Each structure stands twice: as C-alpha cells, then as structure tokens.
Amino acid sequence: MNAIEFLDVLTSRKSIRRYKPDPVPDEMIDRILEAARWAPTGENYQPWRFIVVRDQETRNKIGDLSRQGSGSRMTSWYCLNELQQRFEGIEDPVKRAEVLEFMYSGRVSEFCKQAPVVVAIIGDLRVGSVDVPYDLCAAMENMILQAHAEGLGSCWVYGPVASTRDAIRFKKILGIPLGMGYYKVLSYLAVGFPKEQRKHPRPKLALEEMVYWEKFGNKERI
Numbered sequence: 318m319n320a321i322e323f324l325d326v327l328t329s330r331k332s333i334r335r336y337k338p339d340p341v342p343d344e345m346i347d348r349i350l351e352a353a354r355w356a357p358t359g360e361n362y363q364p365w366r367f368i369v370v371r372d373q374e375t376r377n378k379i380g381d382l383s384r385q386g387s388g389s390r391m392t393s394w395y396c397l398n399e400l401q402q403r404f405e406g407i408e409d410p411v412k413r414a415e416v417l418e419f420m421y422s423g424r425v426s427e428f429c430k431q432a433p434v435v436v437a438i439i440g441d442l443r444v445g446s447v448d449v450p451y452d453l454c455a456a457m458e459n460m461i462l463q464a465h466a467e468g469l470g471s472c473w474v475y476g477p478v479a480s481t482r483d484a485i486r487f488k489k490i491l492g493i494p495l496g497m498g499y500y501k502v503l504s505y506l507a508v509g510f511p512k513e514q515r516k517h518p519r520p521k522l523a524l525e526e527m528v529y530w531e532k533f534g535n536k537e538r539i
C-alpha cells in the first residue's frame with residue numbers, strides 16, 4: 318500500500334454506532350490488540366491493559382451505565398438550550414423532538430449492547446508515567462484503524478466514564494481494582510461489523526483552519 322492509499326484508508330473511517338449481530342472472529346480481535354501493542358508510549362512503559370468483553374450481560378451493564386452517564390450530561394445541555402441549538406437544523410418538529418429525546422434520555426450511548434465486542438482500555442498508573450493518558454489514546458487510535466482495516470466498525474466511547482462516579486461503577490462492572498493511583502479508565506471501544514453505510518465520514522475542518530506555519534496565527538506557507 319502506498320502513502321496515498323494509506324491516507325484513503327484513514328479518510329474513509331468513521332465512527333460506527335450500529336452493528337450487525339455477527340460475531341467478530343478471534344483473529345480479528347487479536348490483530349486489533351496487536352495493533353494496540355505497537356502504539357508509541359512514553360519511555361516505552363506500555364502501561365495499557367485491555368479487557369475484551371463479549372458477554373452480553375456485561376455489555377448490557379456497560380450500556381446501562383453509558384445511558385445514565387450520557388443522559389445526565391445531555392440533560393444538562395438540554396437545560397442550557399445547547400442541545401436544541403445543535404439540532405435546530407432538523408425542520409420536522411416531531412423528528413426533532415425524537416432526536417432530542419434520544420439524546421437527553423442517554424439512549425444515544427447504549428449502543429454497546431448491540432456491539433458484539435467491547436474493549437475497555439485502562440492504564441496501570443503504577444507502571445506508567447505522566448504519559449499514561451497519551452499512551453492509552455495512541456493505543457486506542459491504533460485499534461480503531463486496525464478495526465477499520467479489518468472491515469469492522471468501531472466507536473471510541475468516553476462520555477459514560479467521564480465522571481469519577483461512573484468510572485468507579487465501570488471498574489466494579491469489570492472487576493478492575495479500585496483506588497486512586499491504581500488504574501485509569503480511559504474509555505472503551507465498541508467493535509463489530511457495521512450495519513450502517515461506512516462511506517460518509519463526518520465533515521471535517523479544512524487544513525487552512527487549523528494549520529499555522531512557523532508562528533501561531535500565520536496561515537501563509539513560508
């Protein structure tokens with residue numbers, strides 16, 4: 318694969334939240350984990366640990382926790398009128414109300430119940446350094462890209478473990494040792510064969526809107 322083909326792979330990826338029920342073959346899961354293993358990591362500490370969850374009951378618990386976490390967050394945004402503004406482009410009032418309810422009820426984040434595989438990514442804070450969160454993000458991105466290369470869809474899910482209270486609940490579900498200073502819960506990755514069309518990535522800002530040359534604010538390539 319040449320550099321341009323590689324970029325095509327990157328630009329054709331999008332987050333997938335609807336999955337077919339088909340199981341993900343073990344070889345694919347192994348390659349996704351292998352991809353994570355090769356991510357860059359500060360001082361080569363490799364503090365990442367992965368918990369692969371296929372059990373439906375456990376995924377249901379994670380899905381319920383995700384619904385509650387997103388629900389309280391989105392409800393705050395609803396009360397601030399931010400959610401309504403985000404979806405004001407939907408003209409049909411019935412459809413708009415449905416979408417809003419889907420968001421503030423938290424149902425938007427339940428989808429791991431339908432994803433055949435969930436990979437929780439946590440960091441051993443006793444092994445790693447201050448780099449742990451960055452290491453985990455690098456491993457996560459490698460997994461996402463490998464999943465895409467396998468023809469699988471995936472979605473990085475952080476919202477439901479964003480609060481300390483929910484992170485503790487998440488740890489309890491998966492039997493992760495509690496206590497500050499042991500494990501950081503980064504996020505989880507939902508993985509499965511996509512049920513939705515993969516060809517329409519989300520709109521992205523143009524490079525001109527984010528790149529400066531030589532000095533902050535300089536948009537001219539010198």
Ligand SMILES: Cc1cc2nc3c(=O)[nH]c(=O)nc-3n(C[C@H](O)[C@H](O)[C@H](O)COP(=O)(O)O)c2cc1C
Pocket residue numbers: 330331332333334425426472473474475476477518519
């Ligand atoms: C740090 C991070 C946290 C995210 N958390 C969530 C989440 O909690 N729930 C969710 O549905 N998607 C989540 N996503 C996926 C983003 O919503 C998605 O990447 C973004 O909308 C861009 O869409 P794309 O991945 O299709 O390009 C997260 C992505 C990142 C990088």
